[in-house]
């Protein structure tokens with residue numbers, strides 16, 4: 608599977624589906640050049656992450672290893688067991704102290720998940736949100752809310768309008784992020800109004816930043832959106 612596969616919709620029932628097949632069938636998946644995304648490097652340079660960092664949908668562990676090498680306490684989680692196996696090998700080859708576990712993002716912070724609720728200081732998502740079926744985006748945001756400690760931040764890098772239409776199934780706009788994370792009106796950055804609760808979670812997401820970035824894949828550089836969202840449980 609390449610980043611532009613029409614099967615690449617994340618709607619695999621949580622068992623890895625096409626993702627596992629993609630990792631098992633090639634050493635060079637289209638979405639991973641082997642180098643961390645420039646946007647992630649900039650975030651590290653800016654000291655944006657708080658430990659422990661959860662790299663959700665970590666794939667081959669490229670970002671996880673970069674963060675670990677920078678001194679962060681990192682857990683990479685991916686639904687594809689072959690990706691996790693290869694990420695562990697990479698970390699071992701580089702003598703990096705980073706943990707990788709196979710697991711479903713939608714189960715994060717539940718008894719069935721690989722990490723407990725309120726576990727993460729930060730969550731990094733490179734290329735997962737944009738691959739999730741739109742109807743499941745809110746459930747995904749709920750999962751990130753469960754696993755983040757209060758005040759923790761999610762960093763979500765997605766393809767944006769301007770990327771080739773036939774690459775991922777979804778190009779992510781600012782409003783797609785605001786809607787999925789049910790950002791209260793006063794926190795959307797574009798209007799005044801009341802906050803809204805997110806699903807059944809006891810808290811709110813606040814947009815810290817929504818900025819244009821570039822996503823580097825094997826197919827080239829494409830426009831991307833970096834969403835930085837903070838999870839707050841305060842009134």
Ligand SMILES: C[S@@+](CC[C@H](N)C(=O)[O-])C[C@H]1O[C@@H](n2cnc3c(N)ncnc32)[C@H](O)[C@@H]1O
Pocket residue numbers: 617621626627638639663664665666667669670684685686687690710711712713732733734735738
């Ligand atoms: C486009 S790839 C990005 C991988 C990695 N973050 C990178 O930048 O190379 C999306 C990743 O999300 C993973 N993924 C998709 N759905 C998932 C889920 N429900 N739980 C955990 N991982 C998932 C896939 O297995 C795949 O590795």
